[in-house]
Amino acid sequence: MIDVKLHDIGEGMTEGEVIHYLVKVGDKVQTDQPLVEVQTDKMVAELTSPCTGIVKEIQIAVGETVKVGTSLLSLESAGGDHSQKSQPVKDLIKENGSSNPSKIEENSVEFTYKRVLATPYTRKIAREHNINLEDIIPSDPSGRITEEDVISFLDNTNKKIEPKQLIAEKLNAPSHSEEIPYRGIRKKIAENMKKSLFTIPHVTHFDEVNMTNLLEMKEQLKAAGNSISVPAFLLKALVISLKDFPIFNAELDEENSRILLKKTYHIGLATNTENGLIVPVLHDADKKSLKQINHEIKDLTQKALAGSLHLSAMQNSTITISNVGPLGSIAATPIINFPETALIAFHKTKKRPIVNENDEIVIGHIMTLSMSFDHRVADGATAIAFSNRFSSLIENPHKLILEMI
Structure with a gap:
């Protein structure tokens, strides 16, 4: 079993907030595949998989702030670190000429991995409305999905939500104030x-x-x-x-x-x-x-x-x-x-x-x-x-x- 820990991403950081997991328990993952997004003092960083294997346990909940060195999730290695035995995924991607491969086979271990470009806030809106970002066609030439793309997708699926409503969703409860996390x-x-x-x-x-x-x-x-x-x-x-x-x-x-x-x-x-x-x-x-x-x-x-x-x-x-x-x-x-x-x-x-x-x-x-x-x-x-x-x-x-x- 291999633990994926929060490490010092730079400038002597001491803690980070888990904002989104890109995998779930049972998923097959590849060496260098992004696993989790962490909010540091200055940026949103992705922690990647150290090996090919299967996600066995997610140990820290989304929204929690943890110290450097804390184990976030554990993996069961698929017979060791395949990055030593075959080409890394990023090299295969370059050879195939695609930044979003639908399927890559390595040492008979198949995995499906498509990394969608989007800001954490855009991902948050999509998660709250059970939208798979892979289903959205980006309007930006760079391929990045924007908040407007998500809202447009909602409109087209008869879930009309105005931008102001998205911001004020949590105000529907009988309350005269709204909480904004003071962190990150x-x-x-x-x-x-x-x-x-x-x-x-x-x-x-x-x-x-x-x-x-x-x-x-x-x-x-x-x-x-x-x-x-x-x-x-x-x-x-x-x-x-x-x-x-x-x-x-x-x-x-x-x-x-x-x-x-x-x-x-x-x-x-x-x-x-x-x-x-x-x-x-x-x-x-x-x-x-x-x-x-x-x-x-x-x-x-x-x-x-x-x-x-x-x-x-x-x-x-x-x-x-x-x-x-x-x-x-x-x-x-x-x-x-x-x-x-x-x-x-x-x-x-x-x-x-x-x-x-x-x-x-x-x-x-x-x-x-x-x-x-x-x-x-x-x-x-x-x-x-x-x-x-x-x-x-x-x-x-x-x-x-x-x-x-």
Whole structure:
């Protein structure tokens, strides 16, 4: 008998919540087949089978939070670990040219395994309504099944349920409140925010940036066949500014009485997802072109929203940005992503009457930014100088281009 235990998936995690079993007692499983989904502090992770065999016992119930090292389920090995005697399933999948094989035979042990792409919340809706996700045709080209796909499937089977009803299902009971579990990513966010606020003396600097010239350049590039998003320009200008003011790309090491000025530029991208705030990291931003940065921002954001980020994509950030303008935000006092020194939020860009260099009143596109920084590490005057440098690059995009040459 082989026990499948919760192991340390990364960053010294100590516990995890069992959110869904992908198998049941009696199922035949293959080496490397996903068995159970576990919610850690930062992500939903799959634990896979160490061998070919049969599920004999599920030891931990869904919803329970357990420590690392706890046995979750047990397997009866089918004559030992077949991964040593034959090709792994993932290699057979590649040879067959399919990511969803319907049947694979290995050493005369047959198993049927089809992994459906879907977020934990989507799976939860499907489970609550006894829907097999394999019966749903995904609308997303990537093959991922969305919440809308599940709702549409319900509609087509005469089980009409509106999205708001799905959210409010548990309110049908005679109660004036609803319980939301305080655990997983939400609990970890709270712990990090509390640690940041109680450790770092926050100061927030506000500024306005004239985006007019940058937006014009963006449209010119688009007309020439080069579509670059505004966040890509902002991130590039940020990296250039950090090189001039490295104190904001730093970490305070109080124990050893020193400030570590980082020589790498790993930019955290605060992303709001249905599972909470996730911060994927764009690594080595100083070494990448505008096109590369533009592509990586989109890729990391999509993976964060889909819950498919690898742990390595959420590590080692040196400063974090939060692009909340598209949500309608006009100002905020952001909390620093501990142990970093600063966090910059980019807010809504508005059309406003402004006075140009010729004393003419014209319409400009003005964005507000808010920058919270650690007052133990930097002073207000330095933050203002940093903000001025950043604004100068954005308001005069030809300077930004020259800095990249």
